[in-house]
Amino acid sequence: MTVFAAFDHDEIIDYLKKQVKDGKVFTDEDTLKKHSFSPNVTSEQSGLASAFIEAHSTEDVKGVLKAARKFHIPVITQDQFTSTVVGADGITNSFIISTAKMNKIKEISKADSVAVVEPGVINGDLDKEARKQGMFYAPDPGSRPMSGIGGNAATNAGGMSTVKYGATRDNVLGLKVVLADGRELKLGGRTLKQTFSYDLTHLFVGSEGTLGIITEITVKLMPIPLGTPLMGIAFFEDMGTLAKAVADIRISGVYPTMLEALDAKTIAAIDKLDGTNYSANGGSMLIFQTGCQHKSSRRFVK
Numbered sequence: 001m002t003v004f005a006a007f008d009h010d011e012i013i014d015y016l017k018k019q020v021k022d023g024k025v026f027t028d029e030d031t032l033k034k035h036s037f038s039p040n041v042t043s044e045q046s047g048l049a050s051a052f053i054e055a056h057s058t059e060d061v062k063g064v065l066k067a068a069r070k071f072h073i074p075v076i077t078q079d080q081f082t083s084t085v086v087g088a089d090g091i092t093n094s095f096i097i098s099t100a101k102m103n104k105i106k107e108i109s110k111a112d113s114v115a116v117v118e119p120g121v122i123n124g125d126l127d128k129e130a131r132k133q134g135m136f137y138a139p140d141p142g143s144r145p146m147s148g149i150g151g152n153a154a155t156n157a158g159g160m161s162t163v164k165y166g167a168t169r170d171n172v173l174g175l176k177v178v179l180a181d182g183r184e185l186k187l188g189g190r191t192l193k194q195t196f197s198y199d200l201t202h203l204f205v206g207s208e209g210t211l212g213i214i215t216e217i218t219v220k221l222m223p224i225p226l227g228t229p230l231m232g233i234a235f236f237e238d239m240g241t242l243a244k245a246v247a248d249i250r251i252s253g254v255y256p257t258m259l260e261a262l263d264a265k266t267i268a269a270i271d272k273l274d275g276t277n278y279s280a281n282g283g284s285m286l287i288f289q290t291g292c293q294h295k296s297s298r299r300f301v302k
C-alpha cells in the first residue's frame, strides 16, 4: 500500500527552523525576492523560493538538507550572489541556502603557502590578508571585491591573471563538502603533490552547486614576486592582429602575468561609461602585465 503524506507550508518551515541552530531562516517576501532573482540577469527559469537560509555552520547546511530531503524540496546554494548565469537564482518553492555568512579565514600558512577558508570569504579579502604575510591569492575574477571563494570554486572563476596562474580550479587543493544525503566529505588536502586516487576535488570545482555544498576550501597562496610589475594597455587594428601579438608574447620569453583582450564593442562601452576615447586608438585593446622588473630585484645583489 502506498502512503501519501501531505504537509502544509507552515509545517515545513517550522521543521526547517528547528534544523537551523546557528543561522537564520527568512520567509518574508522582500528577502525571498532579493535572493531568488539575480540583479545581474533576468531569466524565466528563476522562481520565488519558499525560504532563504543564512547558514552559519556546517551543521546548519546539514540541517537544511535534512529538511529538504524530508519534504522533497529542491535546494539552491548561494554564496555572494554575483552570478551572471542564474546558477544561484531561486526556483519556485525551493530552499536557498546561503554560505555567504560562513566567512572565516581559518588559516593562512606561510610555511605551507596555503589558506583554509570558509566559502563566504570574499576573494579580495583573502588576497589582502595573504599580502600582509608576503603572499597573494592569484585567481582574480572581475568580481574579486564581492564574490566568495565558495562561489569562485563552484564556478571555477578566472580572471586576468589566469594566463599565468590558472583559474580557481588550478588553485584549489582541498575541499570539504556536504552531499545531498547529509554526508560530509573531505577531499584533497593541502599539499601540491596529490598523485593518487580519483581527483574528486576538481570534479566539485566548477560543478555550480549540483554535486554538493562546499563548506571549506584549501587554496594555494603564491609568494609576492620581487620588483615592480609592468602594466599597460596596447591597441591593435582588430582582434586578429591582437591574437597574433598575444601568441608572439607568449613564446617570447616575457611571461605575462595578466592578459585581457577587449573587442571594439567592449571598448566603445567603456568609452561610453567612463567618458574615455580608447576607440580612437584601434579596434581592439590588450591589458597586460608582465613579471617584475630587474631593477628592484637588485636589492639581493651585493
Ligand SMILES: Cc1cc2nc3c(=O)[nH]c(=O)nc-3n(C[C@H](O)[C@H](O)[C@H](O)COP(=O)(O)OP(=O)(O)OC[C@H]3O[C@@H](n4cnc5c(N)ncnc54)[C@H](O)[C@@H]3O)c2cc1C
Binding pocket: 040, 076, 077, 078, 079, 080, 081, 082, 083, 084, 087, 088, 099, 119, 140, 141, 142, 143, 146, 147, 148, 149, 150, 151, 152, 153, 154, 155, 156, 157, 158, 159, 160, 208, 209, 210, 212, 213, 214, 215
Ligand atoms: C561585476 C562582475 C564581474 C565578474 N567577473 C567575472 C570574471 O572575471 N570571471 C568569472 O569567472 N566570473 C565573473 N563574474 C561572475 C561571478 O562573480 C563568479 O561566477 C563568482 O565566482 C560567483 O561567486 P559568488 O560568491 O557570487 O557565487 P554565487 O553567485 O552566489 O553562486 C555561483 C554558483 O556557485 C554555486 N555555489 C555558491 N556557493 C556554493 C557553495 N558553497 N557550494 C556549492 N556551490 C555553491 C551556486 O549554486 C551558483 O551555481 C563576475 C560577476 C560580476 C557581477
